[in-house]
Amino acid sequence: MNFSYSFFTLNMNSPFITHKATHLKVPHVLINIFLNKIIGYGQTVILPYYFYNLDEMNNIFKSLEKLKIFFSKIQKEKIKDLNEVLNRIRIIKSINLNIYSAVEMALLDLFSKMNQKYLHEFLSIEKREELITSMTLGIKSIDLLKIDLDKYKNWPVLKIKMSNNLKDNYYKVKFIFENYKGKIRIDANGSWSISEAKDMFKFLENYNIEFIEQPLAADSFRNLAELKQSTKIPIILDEDCKSIKDIKKISNYADGINIQAYKSGGILNLIEMFKEAKRFNLKTMIGCQAESSLGISALSHIASLADFIDLDGHLDFIDDKYYGVSIENGKITLPENYGIGVKINERQL
Template sequence: MQTAIWHIRKMGKFILRFRPYTLEIKHVFTVAAFSRNTTPVVLIELEYDGVVGYGEASMPPYLGESQESVISFLNKIDLSTYSSPFQTEDILQYIDDIQEQHTAAKACIDIALHDLLGKLLGQPYHKVWGLNPALIPPTSFTIGMDTEEIVRQKVSEAQQFKILKVKLGLETDKMMIKTIRSMTDVPLCADVNQGWKNKEQALEMAQWLAEQNVVFLEQPMPKEQIDDMAWLTERSPIPTIADEGCQRYSDIIGLKDVYSGINIKLMKCTGMREAKKMAELAGALDLKVMLGCMTETSCAISAAAQLAPLVDWADLDGALLINNDIYKGMYVHEGRCVLTDLPGIGIIKK
């Protein structure tokens, strides 16, 4: 059991509490660039008038943030000049302006603030936004790179899911797909994590994957190879989705002819406020929208799920990949995300 040592900051009418926590991943998580079996997070509570909102920052190593950097950022915050949490735009703009980057640190405040607001209103946030949870697409379940034996085990554990997400980007790519196809014919989405460097080979793989009922390619090539990505997108038989290549709202316009769509993650874009704006702008530009996640507790996953009715594809399995979730919220039934009617982001502590 991890010790719960809370940092506490009193700021006018607000009280901010936060502590580090380490997520334990059920299976070693392998992508094109690295493997890991834990994810560091910071859990926060934002209190106003006796009502508490929950938030979370998740920091896979490749994002460049850490528990230490998040805690340092949170110690810079001073909300004492704000008299009400309903000054949402002003508060979150202030948070964003404190320091560049630090998007996961900013996201945990955004999530906690939305949870707090929903509780003060007595409504789940998808209802505050006027969204219909029946429109949430089935969530994918991630199959990380592994041996044939472990891949089969992972697939057998994912029988309820109507779509699977497969990590690619190494010399084992075809083995991964063939192994999964030996067990199931459900649609697949392929996440290459920038693993393919040559555009001709990437196109050849895209054509082969299309024959295997792969419905889209997520970040097939390095984000810096913009011309190669545009070339691939123009010729690919399946859509290409920007993940590492799209972080925030300001990135979207420049991606219009480079990818077929974008992957929005709360930890990349500073939280729910900007994620919703990104989904709406992408839709206006006729870009497909995927809603993704890191390995996270049900706190951040349930927060993201509030805007899932707006997207084409959901990949909200992060809490299912860990052993030590301390919240209960959005859950998956027969491959679909089910939102609770609890106010805010819809979670309780276990």
């Protein structure tokens, strides 16, 4: 079993703006794991507002080198069991969570290919007949918003990023509902104070909003309790939900969670989080960051576990390195190849 890694940057068609950051270029880590002429692919993103200090970046490089040494030591072993490899990786000290997620993805791809199964089939996840994802629109001017609403008019659901400029938010919401007929989700990315959130929720109750995601900054549970009592609009938490341990607490303050691989330690952890959320009667959304088609394709294989799907992170890239999942007017079609199912885009190598 051989292991390699590389870094690459994907470029967006236009800046994607949220309350936290503006993205135009997104760094990725690619993991390749080889066995018996079969390659397993894994990836993760490195976002500035999660990896903002030198120590964390050093940890990423150290984690990759530790894994390189680990795989070189087991190179001649005849390993046929996925869990055996993962269990041995888990005991390696101080492996970065994002990097572990990418390695796990590559191993899942590898072993499902070896077993001639699609990833969802390998994971014993029933394939839903219809998978519908939202399209996320970043913070932008009315002129650019108008262009996007026309471009995505046939999508059944949009997720709209909001800032703490309430006047601007009010105007854009009115404009959206005048020019778009599908479902609307709102994502504040923790940008509102409790007073701003109360004002926004009161205003948004005049519209058919499916839910509002992360209205307050992370760890604002006392204010969340107050906010939840004052509204009928469902609240989904993202930044507050990093691991399975967070779910029980969240169930007292929100209606659902946004589950993402990059922050939760991989696809297998996500599957357990779906089960735990169901135990506490929470709605679930499977979300993404700006993953390539590789990451989005992998997540799409488990998307049938979620109540809501937000897997559009690859659609703005102009130089995606993979062909995988296809999305037309929000409808997800999984790749036809075994494993995750992606192919290399030779033009972007």
